Amino acid sequence: MKKTTLLLTLGLAVLTPTLSGCFPAIATGVAATAAVAADRRTAGAVVEDEQLEWKISSAIQKALGDRAHVNVTSYNRIVLLTGEVPDEAAKQRAETLAKQTENVRAVVNELIIAAPSSLASRANDASLTTQVKARLVGNRDVPAHLVKVVTEGGVVYLMGLVTRREGDAATYVARTTSGVKRVVRVFEFISEAEAKRLDHAAKQSQNGR
Secondary structure, three states: OOHHHHHHOOOOOEEOOOOOOOOOOOOOOOOOOOHHHOOOOOHHHHHHHHHHHHHHHHHHHHHHHHHHHEEEEEEEOOHHHHHEEOOHHHHHHHHHHOOOOOEEEEEEEOEEEOOOOOOHHHHHHHHHHHHHHHHHOOOOOOOHHHOOOEEEEEEEEEEEEEEEHHHHHHHHHHHHOOOEEEEEEEEEOOOOHHHHHHHHHHHHOOOOO
């Protein structure tokens, strides 16, 4: 599936910190038992996402080696590729390897052609991710555990199964976090009714019913 096709089925928005409007968005872990139970994905889907990340990362590392720095994040079988590659051929190779992996629903290729990022840059990205997550915890409009935060080169990527209202709230938090260059939403949007159904199912699973 080409990225243009993905846009038709999921939608995509890239927001800079100076933008105040909300846009339709795209959109595109091993977790502790409590985290899995609270997730809107099934426990099986969480495990499958972790397996996809490992399989795709291994395939890309084998194909591109140290010439590239590629992070693979999968959420509900939508795969996000971030990082740096040496040329367009490597970028397309990484995307092809991800798409060819069994059970992948879609691939969002956000790789850039550049030298691998420095340790200082990666440390800054980790700090930004922590800051955004901490601010999400203090936001009552969107439960923090529903949003996966990935940062690369100061760009924050948001993933998750969320309603438009939740997605907009999470986007505002990320966009107004100091140091964030822009925000890319890789969300899968669901209705309020579907969100309630999934949350109820998660509670039942957590209670062992």
